Amino acid sequence: MQNNNVLQEINELRKKRRAIILAHNYQPGPIQDLADLTGDSLELSRKAKDTDADVIVFCGVRFMAETAAILNPQKIVLLPDLEAGCPMADMITAGDVKRIKEQFPGIPIITYVNSNADVKAESTICCTSANSINVVNSFEEASEVYMAPDQNLAKYTAKHTEKKVHHWNGFCPIHHNLKVEYVHEARKKYPDAVFIAHPECKPEVLDLADGVFSTSGMINYVSESEETFFIIGTEMGLIHTLKKNNPHKTFVPLHESLVCKDMKKITLEKILYSLKNLTPRITVPEPIRQKAQQALDRMLTIKVASGDYRSFSSKLWS
16 A cells, blocks of 8 residues: 555544654654654653543653553543564563562652653652653652653763662663773764753763754754754664755764664554554553652653643544
8 A cells, every 4th residue: 555545544543543743753653743742751641641632642652651551541532553662671571660660769769761661650750761760859858769761861860950860770771781992983983063962861971062962962963053963872873854854954964873673663553553543552551650640740740951842632533
């Protein structure tokens, strides 16, 4: 089936189903272009909570769709490919968090949204790469916190707070495997370029960056910058949006390895199938959902240093 026919069917069905399509910044270009809204984990968490759609089609990975289901128990949440997972999320379990709380009694457990629902449910609060520093600093009476599962986000956050930050040793394989040598090679090849990196990268890589941002932070920074050439230290899918928003600027990935296979599993055909059959559906058991929602709601009250995001109400099917 030709893409144009698939797109036409998707557009017809999204109106019929009163559906909204959300896509993470790492999704393939055609899916980002199709989506009603794109963003990073924080943006999509907010938008998932605020939409008045009946159906949410989440083009991302499983923990993201779970987050939408946690915040919208009355809505149908679809993940077009159940195999789209997150290695980092699978590096920690709810049992691990329970043991952390026994080891560090009374210390806030701050869990990255890149985690499974039952892990969120055992946490004090969630955070994203965009708001981790603000989340840590929101615990004014605490001198210590524990961050999980991403060690690199924890180490980056620790550099920007006076609190002691304990952490789990999980990581994103895509970002964690970037090497200092890649930065030196890229700077040698593109001496006039600005290098920006995601805080999931190792500290030694971040130390060489001109700026460290979440994916939405990168989008905002690039759009506002007078510079015209950028080396991008995050998953390649973001470059599609950067080029689309800034056609007169040049973007190159730090390294060819910056491809998340899980983020590329969703296709237009799978989106169409999901809308036709309202499956695969993501649900979270109610006891876990309620506890996880508390951790997410606490996070959603905290603003990002660069400003809060406006809520969204979709009328795209009318």
